[in-house]
Amino acid sequence: MPSGDELEVALDEGTIDADSGSVPIAAVELELRHGQAESLYGVALELLETVPLRIDHVSKADLGYELLVAEHSDAVKARPVHLNRRDSVEDAFCTVVRNCLDQVHANERGVVSGHDPSSVHQMRVGLRRLRSALDLFATGIPAYPGLDGELRWIASELGAARDWEVLAGATLDRSGTIGNADEIQPVRQACERIAVNNRQRAAAAVESVRYTRLVLQLAVWLNRKGWRGGMSDEQRKGIGGAAGKFAAEVLRDRHRKLIKRGKRLADLDDHRRHRARIAAKKVRYATEFFASLCARRAVQHYVEALTALQDDLGWRNDAVVADQLLKLLPQTSPEAASGAAFARGYLASRVAADHQTLKKRWKRFRRLSPPH
Template sequence: MDTAVRFPTTPKAVKAHALKLSPRMNVEKAFQAIMRNCLDQIEANEAGVIKYHDVESLHQMRVGLRRLRSALGMFDEVLSLPVALRQELDWLVAQLGPARDWDVLAGSTLPAIRASVDALAPLVPVQLAAAGRANALHAVAAEAVASERYQDLIGHLERWLDERGWRAMQLPADRVRLKMRIADFAKAILEKDQQRLLKRGRKLKHADPEARHRVRIAAKKTRYAAEFFASLYPRKTVRPYVRALASLQDELGLMNDASVAGGLLAQLSEADASLRDGSAFIRGYLAGRGGQGDGKLRKLWKRFVPLRAPG
């Protein structure tokens, strides 16, 4: 008889499962498969967010939400989510976002600075204060995901998807487009996304944080589209494309984290005068490093530009 004492463990955060689309699928069937994949990722991370306030579970739930909203944007010319549901999605994103921002500051940005500078003393109380903000906001996120409002949102999305609720508000031309082959639709989406990214990317040199943010959003949307439709194309075509996009997005994300950190540190300074010196030191450090990633970013951009969107 097994008498070993067993302790509950924190559930592992769940990333998106591999999505398999058939070239024979029509647009409507492919949309349902993509949305189901996104909803599965969101729902799989509920326990980690509610019971354990797990940092990575929250992150993966947010990724699932971003993927879902990106999918809705890709298909919005042929079907549309009701306005009320879009507003509820916006509410959920707003409940989860602040905790993630403070997680990055407390768990990534500040530890990286502490590891690279000698003046540790003023950083410690700032990091503790940031961790406290993150913990408090995890409680807010957990309350939102445990709420009846969240359950209603997920339930309505599930029913809208299963019952193909978009059909009630469609024009005849939209119904025809929903029956077209997903391969043709995907090709048009990927080409459109890549053109938008290339247009914004031309302004990367000497770009300010806002311009870099716009490139990051375009790279993210292009990457999600490529991942959604990856099974429709040869791996040797898709994998280098997605890998290059991921590297570009990651570097832009690090730059964006530094920009966001400045605003969060200002909030800490305003709330507690004892943190002003430490916050000012960190903000100065981040400002001084502001241009150091430009060289790497340009290299990543040059690596991406020769690649063509799968199609």
């Protein structure tokens, strides 16, 4: 540890008790009394090599209150990003990444508890936003080697649970409203069983040493601005430029890419439509990241049209994923074979019927210019 840095270490062991139950406590608390934050993270990483630890973002008092009132953590959506027109590109990067991480961390406990599928969804959204932010700034601030691979790993652990949750819920709801509930019910029950198992897998991943290491390494890199080490003077000057100018260039570039990917959108095959959907998602995230630097009315109109387009592309993607999962379902749940076949056919008919709606939504969006 650097000379002069001072850390306080406390060991807590015991239980929090209430009428509704008790929660065991076994914690190592590290507090930086004096020095650099990376010293704190460095000690935590060293401990992680010896003891399987995970980070808890909730205090003992909050745990006690949750137990007292018998409440669970609610799923947390992303909060608005607030940037200043005087911010540099590097300032904007740090603010955006921390905003994404706040959403990820706020949903960890919900994922671990397994009580609410929405926490899995919102943590996954936070990870997607984070990966999009890293990609958005990558030309000026490249991520450290291996980061994207680790983010892909944890996102995939959450994704398996989420895909089956969506199928068991919203997707099958579309198939079960036309008098065939008896056929759909075995499908729903089988999907729910798989979703529960996958939620347990997602919880284990979030509690794993691998995930804790990812969180700590990312925090170290962000706090010490680790990207600066290998930069030239010209590169440092580039990330010191105005965030507003950078934002305008990014929004124009991402808008152009979406327009190119979405040409004849309603007639694209699944693969090319999926690429257009990803491009739309990147535009949406970039617009939300930089909204505070743009005219409010322009952002509002743009996001409204983009949201309608994304909703359409999103449920179409859910239908594609559902078709793949429903093909597999009879292998493990033969009793669901008939209902799965019906659901596949019904969803295919819904996708075909949506052709004109998608054309109209794409036409509306294509007329707009990116906000500035």
